[in-house]
Amino acid sequence: MPITVQVRLRHGRYDAGGIRPGVAEWPPHPARVFCALVASAQSAEDWDALRWLERSGAPEVWADTSISVSRTDSFVVTNQIESRGGSQFWPGRTNQARSRASATPADEVFAVVWPEADTAGDLLMRLERMARRVPYVGRSTSQAEVNPLSALPAERPTWSRWTPSRIGVANTVDLRVPYPGYVDALREVYDLGGRAWEVGRAVPYSPLADQVPATEPVRGPWDDLMIWGFARPTARISGGQVLRLTSVLRKAVLKRIGTDIPAQVSGHGADDRPHVAFLGLPDVGHDHADGHLLGVALAIPRNMPAEEWKQLVRAVIGADPLDRLTPGAMPEISLQYGADPRRRGLRVETWQGPALGVRSWVTATPLVTDGMLRPRRRMEDLVLKSLGRIGYPDPVDLEVSAAPLTTGAVWRPRQGTLPEGRPKRPMTHVRVTFARPVVGPVIAGSLRYLGLGLFVPEREQP
Template sequence: MLSIVVRLRSGRYDADGDRPGEAEWPPAPSRVFCALTASAVQAPDWEALRWLEAAGVPEVWDPGEALRGQAESYVVTNQPSPKGGSQTWPGRTNGLRRRGFATPPADRFAIVWPQADVDDVTLKALHRMALRVPYVGRSTSLAEVSVGVESPESPPSGWRVWRPVEQRERGETALAVPYAGYTAALESAYQRGDRAWEVARTHHYTLRPVQSSEPDEPMLRGPYSDLLVWGLAKPTTRIGSEQTVQLAQALRRAVLARTADPIPAQVSGHGADGRPHVSFVVLPHVGREHADGRVMGLGLAVPNDLPPAEWQALARGVMAPPLTSLTVRRNWPVLRLTQETGREWSLQAERWTAGPHGARRWVTATPLIADGRLRRGRTSEELVRRSLAKAGYPEPDEVETSTGPLLEGSPWRPAAGTLPENARGFPMLHARVTFHRPLLGPLFAGKMRYLGLGLFVPQRKEKR
C-alpha cells in the first residue's frame, strides 16, 4: 500500500470544484499530484511522478461530509478601465471573485493506492517532494503532506472510502485523477501558460462508508502535531543517545542561524509568554529487539498554535535550501542530514506521534528531568503528572516511574557535563503513562523537553 496523507493546517480545504465558487469535496487526487509536481526539482523526482501517474486510479479517504462555503473578494483584473478603475492600480478594474472552501470534520485526508508496490528510490523521491509542499489547492490552503507505505488496512471509524468504479460506469461523484502521461501534460501546459485543469481527466467514484464494531473513541491531543524529521546520512559513526542534549543544542543553533529576523518567539524560546516552543528532538533506536539506543535522526516538533506566517518563516529556514549539515562541536565530524528517511521506522513521524489513531500508553525514550523536586508528601509519580500538565498534556490515568530505562536501548541519563546549569539537581526519571483515551503525539515533558529529553514513544504492537 502507498498513501499520501494531507493534513490541513487551518482545518480548511480551499479549492473550487467543477463550477467556480463551489467547493470541491471530496478532494481530487490530481490536486495532490499537482502539489507534488510543483515540488519536483531533480531527475529522480520526475521519474517518481511518472511511476505514480501509472500506478492506477487511487482511492480517496476522507473524514466525512464537509461544511461548504464561499469567500468573496475583489481582485485587480487586467481589463483597462476608462473611468479610473482600481484605487491602487489606476486604469485597471476590480473584479468580484467567489471562491469555494470546505471545512471537513477532521483536518486530514488521504489518497491511497492499496495495491501499489513502491521501490525505495521512488519512495524517497515522493517523500522528498512531499516535505516541500506548502499547500494543496489554493495557496491559502496550507498543508503538511506525508508519504508512507505502512498505512492501516482501513481508515478510522466514521471515515469514508471513495473507490473508483470500472471504466464507462457512473459513480456518485467524478474526481480529477492522474493518468499515464499526466506529468508531461502538466509540463506542456506550464510552458504554454495554460492552467492545470485544462489537461485534467476525471474518473467516477462510488462511496463505501467505513463500519467499525468498536465505538469511535475521540483522541486526546497535546500542543504539537507537526514533526519534521531528518535522518543521519550514511556513512556516519555511531552516536549514542546519551549525547541527546548536545545534538539538540546544535540543531537549535543551526535552525536559529537559518531563520530570518525577526526570529519567532516560539522558535527561539524567548518572549513566548507561556506558549509552547519549537522542540528540537533527537530520535533514538529504542523499544525494539536488539535496540542499541543509537541516534537515528533529528526532528523539529512545531506547536499547533504557531501562526502560519511564523511557521512559513521556520519552514523556509530549514528547507529553502534544505538543512543538510550540522556542526555539533569542534572535535566532532560534521554530521550530514537527509530528508530521505526511506522505510526506517525510527525516522517515520508516526513512530513518535502514534498517528493516525493515537495510543493510550506512552513510555520515555529519553530520561525526563522533572519540573520540581522530591520532598515530603510528593512522589515521583506526582512529579511526572506535574511535568505533563506544565507541558500542555492531559492528566494520565496511570503513572509508573523508574530510576532506570523502561525500554530496550533507552539511555540511563545524558552524558556527564552536557546538562545546562538550570537543569541540574532535579530528579531524573523514566516513566510509563497511560491515558484514558488514545493520545496523538508527539509527547515530551520535563525541564529539558525542548532539547531532546523527556521524549516519549507510544507503546503498542511494534513493527518488525
C-alpha cells in the same frame, strides 16, 4: 474492478470451527472461502488465479449479523498405538470429547468482497471454473453454492460489512485471511498431512458502522515533525550525546533565521505558548535497539502562526538547506532531510503513533521533572505535574523507573552536557497509560524543548 465471491448456504447452516474450539465461526473467515477454492484447483492456470487473489489484500465480508447457534458435544474414539489408560472397553484407544458448533444466519447468502481488486485477463473465468467444483464451505455438512462476480454484490438490508479494523475500534473479531504466499503454504502443509489453520493468519475485523473511534483522541501541543537523518557513513553517536546534539541543532536553526526570530522558535517571549522542540531521535522500541542516535528533528507547535512556520521552513530547508551540524568536540555530522521509511526511528509515525492515537507511551529519553522532590511529594506527583503542565490528561496508570522501560531508551545524558545554570532536578523514565488515545509526538518535562522526556508509543495489547 471489484471481485466478489458470493456464497449461498444450501441448507441455511454454516458449519465451521472457529478459532476457539466449540465456538461457531461467524462471520465466515475469508480464508475459509479461499481454502474451498484451493481444494478445487486442478491446473496451473487455477493456481495462478489463486496466487493473484491472495495478493489482492484482506477482503471485506458482507454477511448477516443475526444468527442462531447450535452446538453438539460428543465423544470420539481415536486410535493410537501406545496408550496409558484410555478406553476401558477398547485397549489402545482413547475417548476424546469434541464439540461442534454451527451458525444459522437469518440470510443464507454471504459474500467475500475485494472492492478494489485489479482484475485482468480471464481470471474471473478461472475462479468461476473452480467455484463450480466447490461442494461445501467449512465442514462437509455445510453444503454451499459459490459464485464469483466481477461486481459488488447487491446489498441486503440484514447484511453488515465487516472490514479490516484499526486501533480504537469496538466490536472487533479476528478473521483468518489469505495473504501473499498462502497458496504455497497451504500446498506444503497439505503434503505433510497438516491442516490449513497451521499456516493461517488472522487480522481484526469489525462492522463498518462501528469503525469510528470510541473516543476522540487527545492531541498534544505538537502536530508535526521535520526530520533529518545522519547521512551515511557516520560513526554511531551514543544516545548519551542527545543534549549536545539538540543544543547544536538549536543554535544552527537560530543562526539561520538571523534577526526577528519567532518567539515559538527561540522560546523567548512566547508566554505560555509551546515552543519548537529540538529532538534527537534514538534507535528504540525493537528487539535489537541500542539507543544510538539516528538523526534529529524539530517538533512544530500546533498553534504556530503560518507566517512564522514559513519563516522557519525557509531557514532550514529553503534555498540553502541545513545539511550539517558541527558539535565542536565531535566530528562534523552530515544531515539528510526527510523521513526515511527504511529506518524505524526516522519515520514520523514512529513518534506520532497512528492517526487514532495510542493510550500507552514510554520514554525514549529520560524525563526531567518540572519540580523538586520534597517531603510528601513522590516522583509520580512530579511526573503528573509535568504532563499536566503541557495539557495532557491525567493518566489511568503510571510507572516510573530509574532504568529505561523500553529497549534502547537513553539511560541518561552524558555528564557535562546538561545546560549550564539550570537547577538540578530529578530525572526518571516513565510509562504512562491514558484513558483516551493520544496522538504524538509526546514530550514532557523541564528539558522537553531540548529532547529530554521524548516518548514513543507502545504497541496496543489485544
